[in-house]
Amino acid sequence: MNKEPNIICRCEDVTVEQVRELLQKGYTHFEDLKRQLRVGMGPCQGQNCQEMIRREIATFLGVSIEDVPTHTVRPLIIGVPLEAIKAAKKR
Amino acid sequence: MIANILIIGSGISGVAIAYHLAHKGVKDIVVIDQSYMTSGATGRCGAGVRQQWATKANCMMAKRSIEFFHDAATILDYADDIEFKQEGYLILATDQEEHEQFTHNVRLQNSLDIPSRQLSVSEARNIVPHLNPEAFVSATFCPTDGHLNPFKMTDAYYQAAKRLGVTFLFFETVRSISIESGRIEKVITSKRTILTHHVVNASGGYACEVGKMAGIDIPVYSENHEILVTEPIEKIQGPMVMSFKKNIYCQQVPHGSFLMGRSTPDQVQGHDISSSWQFLEAMAETVCEILPVIGKLRVVRQWGGSYNMSPDRQPIICEAPNLQGYTMACGFSGHGFMFAPMTGVLISEIILKEPPTLDVSLYHIDRFKKHMMDDIEKSVV
Ligand SMILES: Cc1cc2nc3c(=O)[nH]c(=O)nc-3n(C[C@H](O)[C@H](O)[C@H](O)COP(=O)(O)OP(=O)(O)OC[C@H]3O[C@@H](n4cnc5c(N)ncnc54)[C@H](O)[C@@H]3O)c2cc1C
Numbered sequence: 001m002n003k004e005p006n007i008i009c010r011c012e013d014v015t016v017e018q019v020r021e022l023l024q025k026g027y028t029h030f031e032d033l034k035r036q037l038r039v040g041m042g043p044c045q046g047q048n049c050q051e052m053i054r055r056e057i058a059t060f061l062g063v064s065i066e067d068v069p070t071h072t073v074r075p076l077i078i079g080v081p082l083e084a085i086k087a088a089k090k091r
Numbered sequence: 092m093i094a095n096i097l098i099i100g101s102g103i104s105g106v107a108i109a110y111h112l113a114h115k116g117v118k119d120i121v122v123i124d125q126s127y128m129t130s131g132a133t134g135r136c137g138a139g140v141r142q143q144w145a146t147k148a149n150c151m152m153a154k155r156s157i158e159f160f161h162d163a164a165t166i167l168d169y170a171d172d173i174e175f176k177q178e179g180y181l182i183l184a185t186d187q188e189e190h191e192q193f194t195h196n197v198r199l200q201n202s203l204d205i206p207s208r209q210l211s212v213s214e215a216r217n218i219v220p221h222l223n224p225e226a227f228v229s230a231t232f233c234p235t236d237g238h239l240n241p242f243k244m245t246d247a248y249y250q251a252a253k254r255l256g257v258t259f260l261f262f263e264t265v266r267s268i269s270i271e272s273g274r275i276e277k278v279i280t281s282k283r284t285i286l287t288h289h290v291v292n293a294s295g296g297y298a299c300e301v302g303k304m305a306g307i308d309i310p311v312y313s314e315n316h317e318i319l320v321t322e323p324i325e326k327i328q329g330p331m332v333m334s335f336k337k338n339i340y341c342q343q344v345p346h347g348s349f350l351m352g353r354s355t356p357d358q359v360q361g362h363d364i365s366s367s368w369q370f371l372e373a374m375a376e377t378v379c380e381i382l383p384v385i386g387k388l389r390v391v392r393q394w395g396g397s398y399n400m401s402p403d404r405q406p407i408i409c410e411a412p413n414l415q416g417y418t419m420a421c422g423f424s425g426h427g428f429m430f431a432p433m434t435g436v437l438i439s440e441i442i443l444k445e446p447p448t449l450d451v452s453l454y455h456i457d458r459f460k461k462h463m464m465d466d467i468e469k470s471v472v
Contacts, residue, residue, distance in 0.1 A: 031127045035134060035242035038346070043322060043391055075366050079322055079389030085375035086386065 008056075009049040011042020019053060023060040030057065030071040040071045043079055093286045094258075095119035096442065097278055099265050099301055100293035102133035103241065103428050104420045106248035107435030108291055110167070113255035115439055120257045121287075123280060125264040129245050131295040133428060135364070135396025137318060137350050138244075139331045139342055140429035141180040141236040142205040145196045145470045148405050148453035150203050152430040155448065159432035160239055169247035173239050174345050178329035180236035181210075181219055182470075183227035183381070185336045193231045196470065200233070207233035219328055221384045227334065238331060238342055241428055248435075265294075268304040275305070275416045289416045291438060296362060296397030298421030307411050310459055311401050311422040314358040317370040319393035321385070323347025332382060333472060339377045340472050341385065349385055351378055354398075354425075354472055364395040398425040404468035406430060408437050408454040418442060419456070425471060 005015040014037045022036055030053060033039055039053055040046030046053075050071060058065040096112060098105045101124035109122050124130070140160060142153040157177075159166070164173050184190040193209060200207045208231065215230040216222050253259065264281040268290060278285045292309075294301040302309035324347055331342040341351040353374055355367075371393060379386040401407055401422030411417040418441055420434045427434070433449065440447050452458070 029127050031130070035129055036246065041320075041392070043389075045392065074392045074394050075371075076390055076392065079391050081387055081389050082321070082375040082378055083386035085371055085390070086379045089372045089376065 008052050009037070009039040009042065011044050011048075012038040014039050014049075016052075016056065019056050020060070023056065028057060028061060030054065030069060034071055045073065046071055092121070092283055093119065094121040095287070096121070096289040096291065097285055097287045098122045098291040098293055100124060100131065100295055101128045101249070101259060101261070102131045102293065102295050103245050103248070103431040104295070104423075104434050105291070105293035106245055106252060107431040108293055108420065108438045109252040109257045110248045110255070111435040111439035112442065113252050113257050115443060117443070118256065120252075121260065121285065122252070122257060123260045123263055123265060125262070127261055128249060129242055132396045132399070133241055133245055133295070135318070135394060136241055136428045137340060137342065137352055138241040138428050139180065139236070139238050139340060141233065141331070143180055143182055143196065143200060143207050143231055143233050143236065143470065144468060145192070145199070146405060146466045146468050147199065147203065148466070149426070149468055150200055150205060151449050152406070152433045154203060154205055155436075156430050156432040157235060157237070160244070163244065163247060163432070167247045167251040169250065171243055171246070173243045173247055175237065175239040176345055177235055177237040179218070179232055179234045180331045180333060181215060182231045183215070183332065183334040183337070184229045184231070185227050185334055187228065189336055190229050192469065193229070197231055205233060206235060207231055218330060219332055221327065221382055222332065223381055223383055226337070226381045232330070236331065238344060240344075265301065265304070270305060270414070273414070275414070289442065290418075291442075292417070292419040292421060295421070295427075296399050298399055298419065302419065305411070305414055305417050307414060307417065309407065309419060309421060309456065311399050311407065312360045313362055313397040313399050314360055315363050315365070315395045316352060316354055316398045316425065317366060317393060317395045318350060318352035319371065319374060319390050321349040321388035322391055324388065327384075334381065335470060335472060337377055337381060338472060339374070339381060341378055341382060348391070349388060352472070353377060362397065364397060366393045366395055399427070400424050402459055403466065404471055406434070406454055407456050408434060408441075409451065409456050410441055412457060424468070
């Protein structure tokens with residue numbers, strides 16, 4: 001297997017090894033991992049990493065992936081510049 | 092389960108209280124939370140820390156707490172980084188009335204050894220060059236104010252408390268508190284009964300409800316405050332920029348993103364913490380006026396959280412007057428993160444009947460009954 005660190009969250013440069021280390025320490029909720037590692041906080045808002053991280057949690061806890069809660073999805077769906085929001089209000 | 096002391100809430104207040112009690116040798120401390128750690132206001136806050144307040148009570152809480160934050164990683168032996176950034180708060184006066192109020196504030200702060208000072212518009216722009224000079228008339232600056240990562244700071248207390256033997260229960264809700272012959276006997280949770288004579292109410296937005304469980308009327312309520320974060324960029328701003336009249340605070344965190352928030356005028360009371368487009372629009376408009384260049388940045392995410400408001404916008408930290416063994420730390424009114432180290436110290440001193448580090452009468456719930464609230468904090472967003 002590849003011995004190089006494997007990036008699991010491309011927005012925040014987080015590796016799968018970092019995720020596994022925190023799982024070992026008891027941070028087994030997506031919201032815990034998010035707060036310690038920033039996974040899911042970047043521009044993609046977890047759209048790329050969320051499923052892989054839930055799979056890591058499921059494997060670690062020995063449960064099925066459906067039993068691992070998803071992280072909270074928040075607005076905005078995609079990034080919008082503050083200026084554009086202001087300009088849209090004027091119209 | 093038996094607990095010597097049961098702390099309700101694992102936000103920054105709860106973990107700080109747990110740490111300070113455990114550090115003084117108290118055994119069998121249990122911290123309980125209905126959700127994950129920092130699920131309450133702590134994980135939703137701006138995490139700015141400032142000493143530029145208008146009341147002595149708030150100034151003292153903040154000053155002593157910031158001294159702790161400065162050394163927290165060492166004191167708590169934290170291997171990770173709490174990301175403490177001490178580059179000041181720049182508070183804008185937008186009219187003559189605010190300028191005069193700030194002159195008064197700075198005099199009070201200086202008398203308490205807080206190194207704040209008043210600045211002209213051009214002096215302020217030497218510190219934050221992208222400020223719109225038309226948007227304010229003067230400013231105050233305190234270089235030892237700052238910011239830190241609320242998740243890491245809570246984690247630092249949590250890990251230190253755990254090493255000292257504190258037990259943490261997550262995803263478990265306190266439902267009721269049983270009192271017999273004027274004494275706390277047990278606490279019923281969603282999972283079990285905990286036998287204890289000592290309860291600490293550190294339940295943030297639910298402090299009023301957790302008071303009622305023991306028949307205590309705590310004059311606090313919750314209201315939603317919204318906030319947003321932008322994409323990260325290279326560092327362009329050192330201090331937090333804040334204006335009370337324009338209703339904004341805006342900080343670039345070490346990660347590179349900007350956090351900014353404002354309060355919603357005439358907000359309804361309650362536990363709603365949803366996000367609104369009205370906030371987004373008002374926030375965009377305000378920041379584009381004061382810090383125009385930041386308007387170029389994309390908003391990545393917005394969210395809301397509870398401010399637990401007290402009548403004079405200062406915390407309530409005391410033992411309940413009519414129920415021995417029930418202590419409370421609540422009503423932080425939107426600034427409980429920065430006060431947490433002193434909250435932990437003061438509650439531990441109250442419980443252990445030690446001489447208090449600060450004049451605790453300033454934080455006692457009885458102040459709302461007795462003398463007036465002659466000292467209402469005005470420096471709030
Ligand atoms: C948008 C926003 C911005 C802010 N900005 C700042 C800032 O820049 N600087 C600053 O100092 N402060 C700021 N604050 C305020 C700060 O977040 C709070 O004052 C502080 O986090 C309060 O911490 P706490 O531990 O007392 O409460 P919380 O963090 O709310 O923790 C209370 C905990 O109690 C738990 N709980 C409640 N009821 C029960 C129950 N029945 N059973 C079990 N558990 C229960 C909750 O789950 C929660 O985790 C801000 C707040 C918001 C919302």
